[in-house]
Amino acid sequence: xxxxxLFLNDQFNQKVEKDLLAHLLxxxxxxxxxxxxxxxxxxxxxxAYYRQLRYGLIVTSMRDYTSWGVYISNFVFLVAISLVGSLxxxxxKLSKAxxxxxxxxxxxxxxxxxxxxxxxxxxxxxxxxxxFINVLIHGRIQSPIIWDVIIIxxxxxxxxxLLYISLIPDLAICRDKLTDAPRWKKWFYKVFSINWHxxxxxxxxxxxxxxxxSVMVIPVAFAIHTVTSWLFSTTWRPGWDSTNLGPYxxxxxxxxxxxxxxxxxYFIRNALNLKDYLTDKLFDHxxxxxxxxxxxxxxFNINEYLGPAFKMVGVEGEHxxxxxxxxxxxxxxxxxxxxxxxxxxxxxxxWGRKPLPMLIISILVLLGAWFKRFLIVIPSLQHPYLPIxxxxxxxxxxxxxxxxWAITFASFAGCLLIITFLVKLLPVIPIWETKKExxxxxxxxxx
Amino acid sequence: MKNKAADHRRKFxxxxxxxxxxxxxxxxxxxxxxxxxxxxxxxxxxLTTDGTLVEVNQSNLTKMSHQPVSPDxxxxxxxxxxxxxxxxxxxxxxxxxCIKACDHHHQLTPxxxxxxxxxxxxxxxxxxxxxxxxxxxxxxxxxxxxxPVGATYKRSDALxxxxxxxxxxxxxxxxxxxxxxxxxxxxxxxxxxxxxxxxPETSVPSQIGTVEKCDFCPDMLRQDKVPHCxxxxxxxxxYFGDQIADSVTNGSETVRLSTLLRDKAxxxxxxxxxxxxxxxxxxxxxxxxxxxxxxxxxxx
Numbered sequence: 230x231x232x233x234x235l236f237l238n239d240q241f242n243q244k245v246e247k248d249l250l251a252h253l254l255x256x257x258x259x260x261x262x263x264x265x266x267x268x269x270x271x272x273x274x275x276x277a278y279y280r281q282l283r284y285g286l287i288v289t290s291m292r293d294y295t296s297w298g299v300y301i302s303n304f305v306f307l308v309a310i311s312l313v314g315s316l317x318x319x320x321x322k323l324s325k326a327x328x329x330x331x332x333x334x335x336x337x338x339x340x341x342x343x344x345x346x347x348x349x350x351x352x353x354x355x356x357x358x359x360x361f362i363n364v365l366i367h368g369r370i371q372s373p374i375i376w377d378v379i380i381i382x383x384x385x386x387x388x389x390x391l392l393y394i395s396l397i398p399d400l401a402i403c404r405d406k407l408t409d410a411p412r413w414k415k416w417f418y419k420v421f422s423i424n425w426h427x428x429x430x431x432x433x434x435x436x437x438x439x440x441x442x443s444v445m446v447i448p449v450a451f452a453i454h455t456v457t458s459w460l461f462s463t464t465w466r467p468g469w470d471s472t473n474l475g476p477y478x479x480x481x482x483x484x485x486x487x488x489x490x491x492x493x494x495y496f497i498r499n500a501l502n503l504k505d506y507l508t509d510k511l512f513d514h515x516x517x518x519x520x521x522x523x524x525x526x527x528x529f530n531i532n533e534y535l536g537p538a539f540k541m542v543g544v545e546g547e548h549x550x551x552x553x554x555x556x557x558x559x560x561x562x563x564x565x566x567x568x569x570x571x572x573x574x575x576x577x578x579x580w581g582r583k584p585l586p587m588l589i590i591s592i593l594v595l596l597g598a599w600f601k602r603f604l605i606v607i608p609s610l611q612h613p614y615l616p617i618x619x620x621x622x623x624x625x626x627x628x629x630x631x632x633x634w635a636i637t638f639a640s641f642a643g644c645l646l647i648i649t650f651l652v653k654l655l656p657v658i659p660i661w662e663t664k665k666e667x668x669x670x671x672x673x674x675x676x
Numbered sequence: 677m678k679n680k681a682a683d684h685r686r687k688f689x690x691x692x693x694x695x696x697x698x699x700x701x702x703x704x705x706x707x708x709x710x711x712x713x714x715x716x717x718x719x720x721x722x723l724t725t726d727g728t729l730v731e732v733n734q735s736n737l738t739k740m741s742h743q744p745v746s747p748d749x750x751x752x753x754x755x756x757x758x759x760x761x762x763x764x765x766x767x768x769x770x771x772x773x774c775i776k777a778c779d780h781h782h783q784l785t786p787x788x789x790x791x792x793x794x795x796x797x798x799x800x801x802x803x804x805x806x807x808x809x810x811x812x813x814x815x816x817x818x819x820x821x822x823x824p825v826g827a828t829y830k831r832s833d834a835l836x837x838x839x840x841x842x843x844x845x846x847x848x849x850x851x852x853x854x855x856x857x858x859x860x861x862x863x864x865x866x867x868x869x870x871x872x873x874x875x876p877e878t879s880v881p882s883q884i885g886t887v888e889k890c891d892f893c894p895d896m897l898r899q900d901k902v903p904h905c906x907x908x909x910x911x912x913x914x915y916f917g918d919q920i921a922d923s924v925t926n927g928s929e930t931v932r933l934s935t936l937l938r939d940k941a942x943x944x945x946x947x948x949x950x951x952x953x954x955x956x957x958x959x960x961x962x963x964x965x966x967x968x969x970x971x972x973x974x975x976x
Contacts, residue, residue, distance in 0.1 A: 285884045286845070287863030293788070296850040296860060356845015356860065356885030360825075363844050367825040374824035374848055465818050465854035465949055613856045614946055615809065619792040619974075 242664045249660045250406055252501040253414070253653065260500075264649060267642040274639020277632035278353060286356055288632045294617050295610050295627040300354035302602040303637050306485070307347035307644070308381075308457050309478070309598065313486025314340025314388050315450030318395070319443040328514045331506050331658045335493050336486075337392040338655070342647035344385050346640045351377075353636055373463050376456045384453045387446050393421075394439050398661035401425035414654070427661075454479045461605070467545040468537075468609030477529040481598065484522040488594035491515050493648075495588045497657055506658050509584060516582030519594070523573045530569065548612040557608050560600055568597015744875035744895045747841055751876075753833030758919040758954075759892055760834070762936060763808055764926075765960035767913035768793070770806040770970060777908030781893070782879050783868040788859035790890035791905060795970065804967050805960035808914065810890035810905070811836060811857040812945070812953035819849035819858065828887070834919075834954050835892050837876040843886040850887060854949050858889045892916075902927065911964060919954075 281288050291298040317336035321329040352358050368375050400422035403410070407418065425431060458478035461469035471477075494515065498507035538549045552561045572590045575581035581590070607627055611617070617625055629637075718734040744750075775791045782790060790810060797804040813836045820830050827843040830836050850858045865882035874881055877894040893903035902916045907927045917924030917933055924933045936942070942956040 285861070285863040289862075292862065293850070293859050294856065296847045354846070356847065356887075357843065360842070360844045363825045363827075363842055367827075367842060369824060369826050372822050372824040372848070374822070374846060378824075460848070461851075463822065464848075464852040465951070466851065610851065614854045614949075615856055616794060616796070617856070618794045619789070621787065 245663050246402060246406060246660060248503065248505065249656050249658050249663065250403065252503075252657065253403065253407060253655075254409060255411070260649070260653070264646065267646045267649070270642035271639045271646065274636045274642070277635035277639070280632055281353070281636075282358075288630060290627055290630045290633065292624045292627075293620065294613065294624050295607060297354070297606055297610060298627060299603065299629045299633050299637050300350055302606040303599070303640060304347050304350045304354065305457055305478070305602045305606070306599050307343045307350060307640065308454055309482035309485045309602070310489055310644075311340045311343035311347065311384070311388070311486075312450050312454055312479070312482040313343075313489055314391065315446045316483055316486055317490070318391050319446045319450070322443050328511060330662050331511065332490055332494070332515075333395065333662075334392070334655065334659050335497065335652075335657055336490055337388060337395075338648055338651045338657075339486075339489055339493060339644075340388050341385070341392060342644045342651070344381065344388065345647060346644045348381060348385075349643065350636075350640050373456065373459045377460060380449065380453045380456045384446075384449050387442060387449055391439070391442050391446060394435065394442060395659060395662075396655060397422060397425045397435065398427060399656045399659060401427070402660050403656065417654070451479055454482045461609070465614075466609050467543070467612050467614070468548045468605075470545075471533060473529060473533050477526075477533050480522065480526045480529050481601065484519065484526045485595060485598035487515065487519045487522050488591040488598070491519065491587050491591035492595070495584055495591075497652070498584075501652075501657065503658065506663065512584050512587050513579070513582045516576045516587055519590075520573055520576045523569060523576075523594075527569055527573065530565070544612050544614055548608060551608050551612065552604065557604060561604055564597045564600045564604065567593050568601065569594075743872050744878045745898070747839045747874070747876055750837060750839070750894070751829060751831065753831030753835060754894070754897060755832070756920060757833040757897075759813070759897065760917060760919045760924065760933065761810070761813075761892070761955045762915035762917075762924050762933070762942065762958065763955065764913045764915070764940075764958040765805050765807060766958065766963045767911045767965075768806040768808055768960075769911065769965040769968065770795075771910055772974075773908040773910055774808055774905035774914060777904040778890070781904045782891075783866075783870075783882075785866055788861070788888065790859070790888070803960075805963075806967075807957070808905075809855065809857070810955065811892070812855055812951065812955045813892060815952035815954065816950055818852040818854065818951060822848045822852045824848065833897075835894060837891055837894070838879070838887055838889065839876045840879070840883045840886040840888065841874060843883075845885040845887070847887065854946055854951065855953075858887050860887055861885060 277288075289298060289300075314337045317329055318333045322333065352361060355361065364375070364378060368378075370376075400418050404415070404418040404422045407415065410418070455475040455478065458474040462471055462474040464470075491512070494507050494512065498504055534549070534552075537545050538553070540546070541549065551557055572594050575586060575590055580586065611625065611627070719731045720734050720737065722730050722732055724730060770793050772793060775789055775793065778784070778791050779786070779789060784790065792809050794807045794809055795804055796807045813834055815830075815834065817828075817830055817836050819828050820836060823829075824846060825842055825844055827840070828836060828838045828849055845860075847860060850856075850860060861882050861884050864884045868881045870878075870880050872878075874883075875895070877891065877898070879888055879891050882888060896903055902925065906914045906916045906925075909926070912926040912928055915924040915926045915931070915936070917930075919933060922933045923930055924936065925931070936958075937956055940958040942958050944953045944956055
């Protein structure tokens with residue numbers, strides 16, 4: 230019986246290794262078309278940025294009142310997405326939700342891609358990117374922007390470490406098994422597996438370090454999005470002047486992050502043929518998680534708008550009317566209904582937690598999340614304390630220019646390109662954790 | 677910039693005369709040394725800053741044009757001053773001469789004026805009025821708090837200025853300012869004529885991708901003159917002065933600041949925000965002119 234079990238474990242582990250390494254070997258050309266499209270989008274974005282560098286921010290639709298636009302709202306969106314890394318490799322891991330193990334790697338990859346693109350976008354928004362060095366030379370710790378710079382670099386560092394530490398055993402497997410890989414890949418696996426042989430001592434260190442990192446990343450992850458919310462709540466603006474903004478942003482970020490993972494699961498399981506690992510059961514779990522996170526976000530949404538909408542104080546009230554009934558009303562209600570309420574309604578039913586409905590819902594959630602950040606940034610700027618007068622009519626409206634859209638899409642493409650590259654380089658599902666867990670307690674394979 | 681500043685100081689040493697050396701920041705030639713000294717060969721005694729007395733040939737001395745101070749020196753306020761502005765709303769009829777003078781002096785284009793004249797109406801029952809609005813030079817300035825690089829700063833003489841050579845163009849100050857006092861150079865500013873180097877005290881020349889705003893014309897203040905908008909106002913609606921000296925002037929009359937504020941029940945916009953503005957407003961009662969809507973064509 231014991232022998233039988235060991236044999237089965239061995240068989241199982243071999244299958245796991247074979248399946249999860251398959252996507253690292255040279256592939257059909259479908260992936261290349263995808264990469265080509267991404268590169269094309271990025272090139273258009275680079276051209277738009279070249280125009281912006283040459284002529285100034287005048288190529289955008291931002292003007293003196295709407296002085297922040299889609300760059301900033303997209304930055305907030307990307308920072309929100311990056312929170313997903315900590316959700317899986319820390320919060321779910323520490324709460325011993327073992328079902329989430331296959332998703333840790335992809336969540337860390339997405340987190341890193343999003344945070345890199347967020348940093349790029351914030352530089353794109355600067356009027357004088359050539360003076361970025363001033364942030365280091367003349368940085369004032371009193372300014373929330375400096376807090377953001379510090380916390381983003383910290384979070385990026387910890388995220389890279391989290392990804393890398395849990396990768397080491399898998400890189401060693403790649404080193405040992407992928408003898409057909411291109412030379413540079415073999416070199417990469419050899420160097421970065423830093424002589425890993427899975428000895429008890431090595432395992433011990435690995436567990437300690439990854440536990441420490443997963444504890445450390447929680448406050449940093451909360452801080453990164455709370456500080457981003459403080460960029461708004463530390464200003465003297467109706468609509469931003471709210472103590473609710475921190476948890477409101479964090480909860481929205483976790484919800485958007487879960488949606489990103491669902492989308493990523495869907496495409497990876499189909500593109501890389503990993504249906505045995507990214508199972509329907511896993512979609513079901515993710516659906517339930519998304520409902521929970523959506524409910525939390527719904528709560529903070531109500532909390533954010535009810536007070537001001539009840540009191541309707543001055544400009545704050547005008548801002549609320551603009552959102553509820555004014556020129557932003559259609560966007561506002563589409564976002565709230567299709568990006569927040571509908572997902573909750575659909576996902577509470579079991580049929581709603583099947584892969585395809587989940588994909589559709591996650592796309593809705595992401596669109597909602599992106600436009601929600603637009604609604605947080607732009608209408609507030611258009612409702613200053615003193616009326617907007619004595620300026621050109623165009624200063625009262627904001628419709629992003631093609632350059633802004635091109636750069637925004639390029640940031641998404643850049644994000645996807647980094648993810649694609651890392652998925653082609655690294656085992657997208659942690660092999661050693663899958664082996665250990667299912668191999669150690671082979672419930673499905675028990676004879 | 678450093679070199680220019682040093683050069684500046686050297687010129688100053690050369691030109692200050694021993695009789696009248698005072699410790700004002702190195703700006704202008706103290707005149708009067710050439711009274712009755714048209715002779716090229718005549719010697720003039722000068723005191724250098726390290727205390728040495730030197731004799732220089734009169735012909736070697738050149739009179740300097742008024743140069744604005746360097747960005748480093750512009751960070752220090754004019755000692756012993758606290759500048760304030762008082763706007764008498766009962767005297768403004770939207771003549772827009774202040775905007776014109778300001779645009780001319782700072783070489784601004786109409787898309788980024790430092791001054792706006794807003795049509796305000798406090799409630800339905802009261803009559804509308806015109807409100808000239810500049811930077812309020814707050815004592816608790818939100819813009820200075822949020823600036824990540826210290827490009828905008830508060831001086832001891834109450835002014836809030838911008839060093840456009842340091843500004844990174846993040847526009848956080850524009851988001852933070854509750855009075856929308858700031859404008860941005862979204863594109864390349866139109867070429868400006870100037871014969872001196874940039875100073876935060878003149879805000880000229882403007883630079884692409886940086887923030888600008890009303891600066892209270894410190895280059896004029898250094899010459900003991902009032903900002904251009906004050907002298908341009910045909911109705912004497914704008915007063916400027918020094919809180920420490922307790923006096924303000926609108927160009928034609930000089931009054932005691934504390935009396936004016938007390939007797940006319942002065943107020944500041946959005947006192948509740950805690951920004952402590954240095955621009956006071958006198959209520960639009962007992963008006964000099966009846967309110968008239970803006971003419972066609974004026975941006976509204």
